Amino acid sequence: MLFASRNVSPVEGDNAFFDYEQKLVREMFQKDDMVRYGAHGVCKVEDITEKFEQDILTGGYNRQGFIRHVERILKESEDRTGYAVVFFDIKNFKAVNELFGTEIGDMMLRKVYEDVRKSELKPLVSAREDADHFICLVERKNLNLDMLTGMCQKKLTRGGKTLHLSVKCGIFMLEKKKMSVNGMIDRAKIAQRYITDEFVQSYKIYDSSMKNTYIDKATLAGELEEGIEQGQFKVYFQPQYSIKSHEITGAEALVRWERDNGTVLSPNAFIPVYENNGKIIDLDFYVFETVVEFIAENLKAGREQVPISINASSLHASDPQTINTYINILKKYNVDPTMVEIELTETAVVSEYESVRKLFDSFQLHGIKTAMDDFGSGYSVLNTIVDIPVDVIKIDRGFITSCLETDRGIYFLKHLIDMIRNLGYQIICEGVETDEQIEILRQIGCDEIQGYWYSKPLKMEDYKELLQTEKISKGGGKTPKQAKNPKIYFRQ
Numbered sequence: 001m002l003f004a005s006r007n008v009s010p011v012e013g014d015n016a017f018f019d020y021e022q023k024l025v026r027e028m029f030q031k032d033d034m035v036r037y038g039a040h041g042v043c044k045v046e047d048i049t050e051k052f053e054q055d056i057l058t059g060g061y062n063r064q065g066f067i068r069h070v071e072r073i074l075k076e077s078e079d080r081t082g083y084a085v086v087f088f089d090i091k092n093f094k095a096v097n098e099l100f101g102t103e104i105g106d107m108m109l110r111k112v113y114e115d116v117r118k119s120e121l122k123p124l125v126s127a128r129e130d131a132d133h134f135i136c137l138v139e140r141k142n143l144n145l146d147m148l149t150g151m152c153q154k155k156l157t158r159g160g161k162t163l164h165l166s167v168k169c170g171i172f173m174l175e176k177k178k179m180s181v182n183g184m185i186d187r188a189k190i191a192q193r194y195i196t197d198e199f200v201q202s203y204k205i206y207d208s209s210m211k212n213t214y215i216d217k218a219t220l221a222g223e224l225e226e227g228i229e230q231g232q233f234k235v236y237f238q239p240q241y242s243i244k245s246h247e248i249t250g251a252e253a254l255v256r257w258e259r260d261n262g263t264v265l266s267p268n269a270f271i272p273v274y275e276n277n278g279k280i281i282d283l284d285f286y287v288f289e290t291v292v293e294f295i296a297e298n299l300k301a302g303r304e305q306v307p308i309s310i311n312a313s314s315l316h317a318s319d320p321q322t323i324n325t326y327i328n329i330l331k332k333y334n335v336d337p338t339m340v341e342i343e344l345t346e347t348a349v350v351s352e353y354e355s356v357r358k359l360f361d362s363f364q365l366h367g368i369k370t371a372m373d374d375f376g377s378g379y380s381v382l383n384t385i386v387d388i389p390v391d392v393i394k395i396d397r398g399f400i401t402s403c404l405e406t407d408r409g410i411y412f413l414k415h416l417i418d419m420i421r422n423l424g425y426q427i428i429c430e431g432v433e434t435d436e437q438i439e440i441l442r443q444i445g446c447d448e449i450q451g452y453w454y455s456k457p458l459k460m461e462d463y464k465e466l467l468q469t470e471k472i473s474k475g476g477g478k479t480p481k482q483a484k485n486p487k488i489y490f491r492q
Contacts, residue, residue, distance in 0.1 A: 278315060
């Protein structure tokens with residue numbers, strides 16, 4: 001059976017299977033160009049090959065068909081540099097399945113394929129590579145980047161639900177030197193992975209430096225187990241404070257990679273790598289156990305302790321054993337589940353809505369609090385927080401900064417906070433750094449804050465010392481620095 005399922009991306013070895021299957025066909029018919037096909041006629045080898053190269057869902061080519069036809073075009077061309085390979089990746093396409101169903105998802109995929117095929121790019125060859133990925137060969141003269149940006153914004157509305165989709169696009173401009181079509185596709189893929197914000201930038205053009213960086217990332221991907229075994233991953237803690245009483249209410253656990261060569265890598269340098277290869281699961285469990293062990297040691301020593309939140313990948317949502325692993329770690333160290341909190345980003349919650357909802361249900365059933373991190377960073381789907389089983393809403397730093405720039409933004413933020421609180425959620429405002437921000441957030445009713453204004457992320461020993469010097473849960477602690485001549489930003 002051909003790999004035509006829209007929900008499953010080909011795994012390692014699929015291409016080899018296709019190649020082997022085609023080889024068998026060609027060997028069967030190498031003595032005769034014609035073969036009987038049932039009782040009604042004959043079929044040429046070329047016809048059979050076309051079937052192997054067809055994508056069932058769209059009716060167009062699959063990756064194999066794309067490769068063969070591009071090879072033919074380039075063989076007949078005198079100048080390879082007049083062409084480009086364009087790779088399209090539908091960002092968070094899984095959300096379409098979750099919100100609208102697979103039938104609508106299939107329709108969406110066919111629509112994207114037709115949009116690409118009939119676009120002003122005038123592709124010479126277009127194909128669905130796998131799942132929600134599309135590729136095409138175009139002439140450079142037709143590569144209108146402004147037009148490409150418009151193509152990469154999609155909106156799906158059905159049954160009162162609206163989902164905004166973005167398409168990340170990687171472009172490889174062919175070079176004079178010969179290169180396999182597979183190599184061209186890979187370089188276009190590498191380019192699209194360099195897009196950091198698909199809502200701002202829809203496309204990226206490949207350059208040679210990207211490959212070197214990608215190779216570095218590939219090397220990084222193989223060093224996780226060694227890093228864990230050698231204790232190179234260090235957990236830092238950033239405290240959270242009540243904006244009214246100024247007491248420490250909790251902390252967020254953050255991970256840094258202190259490598260043997262003396263370099264310290266921030267999460268942005270390695271988390272995406274491990275998200276892509278699935279190893280983020282192992283790192284999450286390692287951080288969680290480190291935090292739980294830390295809590296257990298503090299409690300055993302008679303020190304006051306506050307709950308600690310730990311970030312988790314959305315990949316846990318598809319693993320039914322996730323909750324058991326977390327609970328077993330808590331049991332191992334005899335730590336009460338209420339002392340930890342699991343947080344996922346807003347993007348993860350929305351894109352993996354149904355599976356995350358079930359995962360959060362399981363956490364809450366076992367007494368573990370849940371949090372939605374970075375609220376306001378991209379989706380801000382209010383109906384999501386109504387239905388999702390979450391205890392804490394952490395409002396994104398960038399969203400807060402943007403709102404506090406205007407009176408209208410402040411007014412909106414106040415009523416958003418009021419609404420979230422009325423729904424029964426705890427609210428934490430992230431990334432607070434200035435006196436002015438503190439004063440505004442206090443006046444509009446923010447509960448808790450996290451940011452450099454109070455404290456940067458602290459090493460484990462420094463955080464332990466902080467817990468011994470700051471008052472916890474009973475007021476006191478660090479008193480906010482007062483802004484000079486504070487302005488009344490919102491009159492109640």
